[in-house]
Amino acid sequence: MLVSGTGSILQALIDACADPGFGARIVAVGADRDGTGGVARAEAAGIPTFVQRLGDAPDRFMWDRKLTVDCHMFEPDLIVAAGFLKLVGAAFLGRFGGRMINTHPALLPAFPGLHSVRDALAYGVKVTGCSVILVDAGVDSGPILAQAAVPVLDGDDEATLHERIKVAERELVVDTVGRMVRYGWSVQGRRVRIGASG
Ligand code: GRF
Numbered sequence: 001m002l003v004s005g006t007g008s009i010l011q012a013l014i015d016a017c018a019d020p021g022f023g024a025r026i027v028a029v030g031a032d033r034d035g036t037g038g039v040a041r042a043e044a045a046g047i048p049t050f051v052q053r054l055g056d057a058p059d060r061f062m063w064d065r066k067l068t069v070d071c072h073m074f075e076p077d078l079i080v081a082a083g084f085l086k087l088v089g090a091a092f093l094g095r096f097g098g099r100m101i102n103t104h105p106a107l108l109p110a111f112p113g114l115h116s117v118r119d120a121l122a123y124g125v126k127v128t129g130c131s132v133i134l135v136d137a138g139v140d141s142g143p144i145l146a147q148a149a150v151p152v153l154d155g156d157d158e159a160t161l162h163e164r165i166k167v168a169e170r171e172l173v174v175d176t177v178g179r180m181v182r183y184g185w186s187v188q189g190r191r192v193r194i195g196a197s198g
Helices: 008-017 037-044 060-073 090-096 116-123 158-183
Strands: 029-031 049-051 079-082 100-104 127-134 144-151 185-188 191-194
Touching (some): 008 037, 029 037, 029 060, 037 049, 060 090, 100 158, 116 158, 158 191
Parallel strands (some): 029 049, 079 100
Antiparallel strands (some): 127 144
């Protein structure tokens, strides 16, 4: 699992994994910066952690390779990015492409990028939400695994809307990861099916 922030989605997954029937185990949590709430939550749960800071690598290419090696050491079946604020590169996708997912706080393909909640609010949409996608080389452009809709309320600011989205996002990520690990998934073009009946 890769995080950059407070790690509330990570916490939801840690809690879900406590049930053996969920079918997943978090083998490690990595961050791209020091002092994240996500790494603190992992440590509290006894999960191995690592930090790979871009500033410690000579360039982005080497950072990507170092991150790939860190993750590879734990032999994950699935990489889950939740609030991880860096784009991974060719080395990482060469190793984990097709089995790395990301969660995004908007209904893609609307509002990709780092300011999706602000952008949705500024645009004036009445419904937004969250998307869990397979990561490809683009920005929030991979095939969509699951989405949930969330209403935008008249009095919302970025913080209240993001918090409402994150409530839905935690549930969506837990549900999606659980179904992926229990039933598998297949990809045809942009269309992803989880389990035999999709
Ligand atoms: C989520 O909304 C995620 O989509 C976004 O950052 C938030 C992460 O929240 N990119 P948390 O760190 O899991 O609390």
